[in-house]
Amino acid sequence: MSITLVTGGTGSFGTTMVRDLLSRDDVDQIRILSRDETKQDAMRRSLNDDRLRFFLGDVRDPMSVRDAVRGVDHVFHAAALKQVPSCEFFPLQAVQTNVMGSSNVISAAEDAGVSSVVCLSTDKAVYPINAMGTSKAMMEKVAQAYARNSPDSGTTVSITRYGNVMYSRGSVIPVFVEQIISNKPITVTDPHMTRFLMSLVDSVSLVHYAFENAKPGDLFVRKAPACTVDVLARAVASLFGNDDPEIRVLGARHGEKLYESLLGREERAKSEDRGDYYRVPLDARGLEYELFVEEGSGENIEVEDYNSHNTEQLDIEGVKSLLLTLPEVRAELERHT
Numbered sequence: 539m540s541i542t543l544v545t546g547g548t549g550s551f552g553t554t555m556v557r558d559l560l561s562r563d564d565v566d567q568i569r570i571l572s573r574d575e576t577k578q579d580a581m582r583r584s585l586n587d588d589r590l591r592f593f594l595g596d597v598r599d600p601m602s603v604r605d606a607v608r609g610v611d612h613v614f615h616a617a618a619l620k621q622v623p624s625c626e627f628f629p630l631q632a633v634q635t636n637v638m639g640s641s642n643v644i645s646a647a648e649d650a651g652v653s654s655v656v657c658l659s660t661d662k663a664v665y666p667i668n669a670m671g672t673s674k675a676m677m678e679k680v681a682q683a684y685a686r687n688s689p690d691s692g693t694t695v696s697i698t699r700y701g702n703v704m705y706s707r708g709s710v711i712p713v714f715v716e717q718i719i720s721n722k723p724i725t726v727t728d729p730h731m732t733r734f735l736m737s738l739v740d741s742v743s744l745v746h747y748a749f750e751n752a753k754p755g756d757l758f759v760r761k762a763p764a765c766t767v768d769v770l771a772r773a774v775a776s777l778f779g780n781d782d783p784e785i786r787v788l789g790a791r792h793g794e795k796l797y798e799s800l801l802g803r804e805e806r807a808k809s810e811d812r813g814d815y816y817r818v819p820l821d822a823r824g825l826e827y828e829l830f831v832e833e834g835s836g837e838n839i840e841v842e843d844y845n846s847h848n849t850e851q852l853d854i855e856g857v858k859s860l861l862l863t864l865p866e867v868r869a870e871l872e873r874h875t
């Protein structure tokens with residue numbers, strides 16, 4: 539009997555993961571640990587599957603995590619505070635959920651003999667400039683330190699890092715769709731800003747890849763195309779029949795970068811190219827300070843980071859094709875065209 543726990547299982551990513559797990563034959567039970575009883579109830583009704591078990595709780599509360607994790611084989615840890623502005627105003631809340639909460643999940647998993655934990659991270663954790671990214675970078679450090687400090691552990695902890703997931707709750711594409719449908723100008727922050735584009739469904743495959751292939755402390759990213767927000771806005775408008783939309787430029791918001799990096803230079807230098815993915819193995823060196831501080835590693839870091847400016851760039855037609863793969867976009871198109 540195989541049991542998987544998804545923390546944050548009612549979020550955009552969590553839900554997609556749960557649906558995917560339900561479609562597989564090798565999963566006997568799927569547990570969802572999350573805070574919002576209303577969202578759980580809605581999910582219970584819409585999925586209506588007796589393999590689902592809902593645990594009301596919070597990753598901040600070790601007891602609720604411990605209860606949810608008992609008897610589990612795999613944990614996909616997606617519970618997080620992920621909105622940049624809210625974390626910026628309440629950084630300690632991000633610390634409690636994203637850093638301490640992740641540590642609680644890893645400790646409880648180890649105690650319960652879970653075989654594998656995959657932690658969900660974000661490109662905003664690379665050279666972070668905002669509190670959300672900083673807290674996720676710390677979550678990655680907690681996961682990697684666990685792997686480094688517990689070589690005999692039976693629990694493999696790894697990390698998957700994502701760029702922007704298209705149409706996730708609160709993200710820009712639904713905002714653009716709504717603006718176009720209601721004939722409002724499209725609000726673009728900085729037309730030259732680029733973001734990686736990933737569909738939720740593609741993102742799930744990276745999690746499975748990590749469950750199947752991870753060594754302790756591994757970090758995986760999936761290669762992805764990117765586009766500018768100007769191209770994204772025009773692609774959305776064009777899908778809804780407007781090839782010359784009115785665009786209002788707002789300027790970058792607090793804590794935003796012109797482009798995002800999925801791998802830093804230092805990570806890319808030691809990454810392994812695995813076709814659709816990059817794997818960054820754990821830096822398992824010990825605390826021999828003279829190696830770090832006086833002698834160094836003898837390597838020079840000459841490669842560029844892997845970012846949304848230097849990855850494959852999509853044009854309007856390319857983004858339109860990608861948007862049409864999203865069921866949410868197709869549903870809106872059916873309603874409004």
Ligand SMILES: O=c1ccn([C@@H]2O[C@H](COP(=O)(O)OP(=O)(O)O[C@H]3O[C@H](CO)[C@H](O)[C@H](O)[C@H]3O)[C@@H](O)[C@H]2O)c(=O)[nH]1
Nearest residue numbers: 620621622702706708709710713725726727728731733767
């Ligand atoms: O009205 C808007 C809103 C956003 N943008 C731009 O669109 C891009 C994407 O914006 P999102 O708000 O979708 O995503 P962010 O890159 O700001 O990411 C944040 O929102 C995401 C929502 O999916 C996740 O929560 C993510 O972790 C969080 O950092 C950014 O360049 C942003 O500047 C606009 O041009 N106009």
